[in-house]
Amino acid sequence: MSNQPILEVKHLSKHFDGNGVLKDVSFTLAEGEVIVVVGPSGCGKSTLLRCVNGLERPDGGEILLDGARIDAGADLVQVRRQVGMVFQSYDLFPHMDVLGNLTLGPVQAMKRPRLEVEAEAEKALERVGLAEKLHALPRQLSGGQKQRVALVRAMLMHPRLLLLDEITAALDPEMVREVLNVVLDLARDGMTMMIVTHEMRFAEAVADRVLFLEGGSVLEEAPPREFFHNPRTDRARQFLDTFEFDAVK
Amino acid sequence: MQDLAVLFKGNNLARLLGGLGVTLKLSLLSVALSVALGLVVGALMTLKNPVVRAFFRLWLETVRIVPQLVLLFLVYFGLAKAFNIQISGETAAVAVFTFWGAGEMGDLVRGAITSIPVHQRESSAALGLTSRQCWQYVLLPQAARRLLPQAINLATRMIKTTSLVMLIGVVEVLKVGSQIIDANRYDAPQAAVWIYAVVFFLYFLACWPISLVAGRLEKKWA
Numbered sequence: 236m237s238n239q240p241i242l243e244v245k246h247l248s249k250h251f252d253g254n255g256v257l258k259d260v261s262f263t264l265a266e267g268e269v270i271v272v273v274g275p276s277g278c279g280k281s282t283l284l285r286c287v288n289g290l291e292r293p294d295g296g297e298i299l300l301d302g303a304r305i306d307a308g309a310d311l312v313q314v315r316r317q318v319g320m321v322f323q324s325y326d327l328f329p330h331m332d333v334l335g336n337l338t339l340g341p342v343q344a345m346k347r348p349r350l351e352v353e354a355e356a357e358k359a360l361e362r363v364g365l366a367e368k369l370h371a372l373p374r375q376l377s378g379g380q381k382q383r384v385a386l387v388r389a390m391l392m393h394p395r396l397l398l399l400d401e402i403t404a405a406l407d408p409e410m411v412r413e414v415l416n417v418v419l420d421l422a423r424d425g426m427t428m429m430i431v432t433h434e435m436r437f438a439e440a441v442a443d444r445v446l447f448l449e450g451g452s453v454l455e456e457a458p459p460r461e462f463f464h465n466p467r468t469d470r471a472r473q474f475l476d477t478f479e480f481d482a483v484k
Numbered sequence: 485m486q487d488l489a490v491l492f493k494g495n496n497l498a499r500l501l502g503g504l505g506v507t508l509k510l511s512l513l514s515v516a517l518s519v520a521l522g523l524v525v526g527a528l529m530t531l532k533n534p535v536v537r538a539f540f541r542l543w544l545e546t547v548r549i550v551p552q553l554v555l556l557f558l559v560y561f562g563l564a565k566a567f568n569i570q571i572s573g574e575t576a577a578v579a580v581f582t583f584w585g586a587g588e589m590g591d592l593v594r595g596a597i598t599s600i601p602v603h604q605r606e607s608s609a610a611l612g613l614t615s616r617q618c619w620q621y622v623l624l625p626q627a628a629r630r631l632l633p634q635a636i637n638l639a640t641r642m643i644k645t646t647s648l649v650m651l652i653g654v655v656e657v658l659k660v661g662s663q664i665i666d667a668n669r670y671d672a673p674q675a676a677v678w679i680y681a682v683v684f685f686l687y688f689l690a691c692w693p694i695s696l697v698a699g700r701l702e703k704k705w706a
Binding site: 288290311312313315316318319320322324326327328329330339340343344345385388392 | 601603604606607608609610611612613614617621622625626629705
């Protein structure tokens, strides 16, 4: 692990129509580290992720990727080639088969030889248990299968950093597991990731650190065991309690 | 039935086919220009600039509200009368049909583009594709698939509407048909039915292949 963090976010702020969505957010992410961002809806988690690959422009602060600023005036296309992102709604390209979806980025954006990328795509698809879906169209896949393809698609770009924005939120419960298993595998392989999720058990299992966001500010930053079992703030405790149903009985 | 023989009298059939040629020439030229211009117009229509929006809105409403025949008269007779600009009926026809087609086509293109979820653009950006690559590989192929049925509908409507140009002196298939009918009104009073049936059949021949190709593409793209 090198000393320089892959990602540094310093005093980041973002406003929508005068409302502060992110207020003075700072954290770092080291190579191979997995950080999970949790918090109530509307707390700015997704906006934070979107700032990191330039889909939103921050109003203040800095974002550094491998020490280089990516917020103002940076070549966002170059940034996005190093930062993969997977969204809640999978967003496969519906007019291309799975192989076409997987190879588009590496072949067109990275100018890699098609045959080489196709071989790699096939192997990667096999790893997530979808070898036989190589030529299927997105609409022939289940939600969980689509999201696994979307993960493979992002990984084939060999990103320095992978952003996952509530990737299981649109899935039926029985499909959540198959997708999260893929993410756990990636974490085990040392992929650096920033994950926004509402799956608290998964967050605890995959995270090296947890960032608790509320009203656009970081209220807690702690190792998962500490955050989930011994949160420091009342607000975090309240938030975690909403996932428990024991008290209802 | 024997009045059908009028069709084969002299060079009637050849004249009718010649008329069909004029119809096809005007239609294909207008449709091709409309599609080419419509793609540009449609892309411009997606811009948020209020002046641009107002301009295209006015254009679109004009071609929707004003009957094509009025536009033809305006361009063919109006230009000559007001500015002493003399253009051939065929030029006027292509100009009017392109004005109409490009406006309507532009609106179809606009609709096709804006109906693509914003996430498609974002996920292709997240893959490091440039904006041009995003249009080329992600947005336009999807827009084309959404566009096809309506564009075919517009093209066949344009082909049929070219029959109006006989009213500004262009001799196309329908005009040739009525000339033949008029010339034989006394010898073969029933010829009208047959000649018009043949004209109907010729229009069908012109539009049918387009529908066939469209159907095949839709199946392939479904």
